[in-house]
Amino acid sequence: MDFSRVQLSDDDRAFLEEARAFLAEHVTDDVIRRDRETGDNFDEGVHLALGEAGYLHGEWKSEDEGGFPRVRRRLWELEKRRYHVPWVTMGTTVMVSRAVAAFGSPELRDEVLPKVFSGEARLCLGYTEPEGGSDIATCKTRAVRDGDEWVINGSKMFTTGAHNCQYVFLITNTDPDAQKHKSITMFLVPLDTPGIEIQGIRTVDGDRTNIVYYSDVRVPDRYRLGEVNGGWTVLRGPLDAEHGATATEPDGLQDVAIMMHQGEFMVKACDVAGRVVGTPDANGRKAIDDDSVAYRLGRSVARMEVAVSTPSIFGRVALAQSMRDVAPDLMDILGTASTLPVGTEGAADDGAAEYVYRFAPLVGIYGGTLEVFRNMIAQHVLGLGKPNYSPPKKAS
Ligand SMILES: Cc1cc2nc3c(=O)[nH]c(=O)nc-3n(C[C@H](O)[C@H](O)[C@H](O)COP(=O)(O)OP(=O)(O)OC[C@H]3O[C@@H](n4cnc5c(N)ncnc54)[C@H](O)[C@@H]3O)c2cc1C
Incomplete structure (x- = not known):
């Protein structure tokens, strides 16, 4: 892997500025509020605007086919995350439409793919x-x-x-x-x-x-x-993509593991908790001066750092497991007011850890559970053989 700094060309910089301006215009506070209320993780207005501006096309196609070059793709992915673009339907659309392109009849491809790029078909x-x-x-x-x-x-x-x-x-x-x-x-x-x-x-x-x-x-x-x-042949590509089992490029211009988007919520919760426990109260006391708080915050941050640095299928497990471990620790050190959710007056950290606490179980379920992924690692990576779920033999 090449860890050298990526140099942005003038064109890349212009692309970045344009992307930021586009996202600032379309991913408004209203979009975020609506998303939280509906739980949809999708906004039709934003999605159609992405289609019209060519971002869906650029993201879907490879560079050879007229899609984003690698550096711009990475810039785009990171900015989308930073602006909290509702993303879930976009992700499934990309995965499935690749299977349509590979296995659909010409008639079906013509019906579906242009509308995928315009945003009208999800x-x-x-x-x-x-x-x-x-x-x-x-x-x-x-x-x-x-x-x-x-x-x-x-x-x-x-x-x-x-x-x-x-x-x-x-x-x-x-x-x-x-x-x-x-x-x-x-x-x-x-x-x-x-x-x-x-x-x-x-x-x-x-x-x-x-x-x-x-x-x-x-x-x-x-x-x-x-x-x-x-059908198993058709499913292979989308399943590999969802499992995070697709090959990574040596240039490092991508997340080290799938579920990094979800992991970012844990990163933010650790940052906010660090700020809160390091801020003096009305009596000038800081929670971090208590050794047990310092120890548990340090342990949480160490776990978080390990998780966000762990690659491929191991990273997926590390992220989901660490979110489950870190969130209750952060809530404990922040105290009772950490149970108040985002946007609530008096919340210790504007609900950052509380959200991770509720989100973490799902991150270890959808697209395959933690147990299933641990078994896959044991069987396919460590070569430990197929798990045996038959009841233990009775002693004779
Ligand atoms: C928020 C959310 C969104 C989702 N979105 C989608 C979606 O869009 N489309 C879709 O099709 N599905 C979706 N899912 C479903 C998700 O993929 C399944 O929940 C997941 O694959 C587990 O299946 P299950 O819930 O039926 O559990 P089961 O398969 O019934 O498993 C029950 C328990 O047994 C354990 N278990 C099962 N098999 C093994 C094994 N081989 N080794 C060890 N332990 C095992 C599991 O870990 C689990 O604890 C979503 C789930 C959630 C929570």
Whole structure:
């Protein structure tokens, strides 16, 4: 890896200024407030403006295809985060639209991709089911062929963003008698198809996700992605991207691990806590002068620094676990007023640690749980073999 300082050209600087001006204009306090109220993590006005200004296109395409060069891509990613652009639907749209580009028919690509770049089409993930999400190959939602159409029945849990999206990337079972990895077919289902019902669910951190019911939903065959029962091949790319298992470039112009965006909330909470405990109270006393406060703050900051420096799949686990460990420690040293959420008068740190406390459990669940990732590390990186969940043998 090359740690030398990146030199920005005049054009890069101009790009950066332009991006900042664009974000300052569009990601207003109103957008942030609305986002907090709805838990949507998406704002249509911002998204359409991003499309119109060419940012979605630049982000999606590689440099060879006319997308952002590496340095600008990095600048753009960091600025987007700094301005708190609602991001979740954008992330799923990019992941799924790559699968549409690779596996969709020319007709489907023409229908969907131009609208992805303009911002009018958003795509979400329909993997998890009420009976289980970790092993998505056990999918029970059925698609049955009827002439040139498919009839879909089932339900999906946690389809985040469905209410703001036009299509869902849906895992279906098309052969219940086959081995599970050979029974899956993928579809890009238009969400305005009759028979689809979207119900909202709010999670403990305030985010909104959905349960989606599919009752006799009829979809033309042109919405199929890849081969019948060949869905696993279509899923591989989006799953690798979501797991953070994609290769990194040697220039270092990217996050060291997926979930860094989430980890930044922990970084901020540590910074704010440090400032609060280092500020004298009315009697001139600072909380940091208490050794136990200094010790716990130091331990939190050390854990946070290790997590944000840990690469790839290990980093993902380190970030989610550290957020769970650090948030209660920070809240303890900040005292009772740290339980007040952001925007509340009297909150010790404007709710920074409290938010991480509520957010951390979810960061260790979505896209795969901490336990599942630890098993993947054990099995695929450390070579420890497949976990054995059979009951222990009885002593004879
Ligand atoms: C906020 C949020 C947003 C989400 N967004 C989406 C979305 O947009 N689309 C979507 O399809 N899904 C989404 N999910 C679902 C998420 O991907 C699943 O919750 C996750 O994969 C775990 O599946 P599960 O909840 O069904 O738990 P289960 O798979 O039922 O697991 C239950 C428990 O068993 C453990 N476990 C399971 N298998 C193993 C194993 N092999 N080894 C060790 N332990 C194991 C798990 O760690 C967990 O503790 C979202 C979830 C949340 C919380």
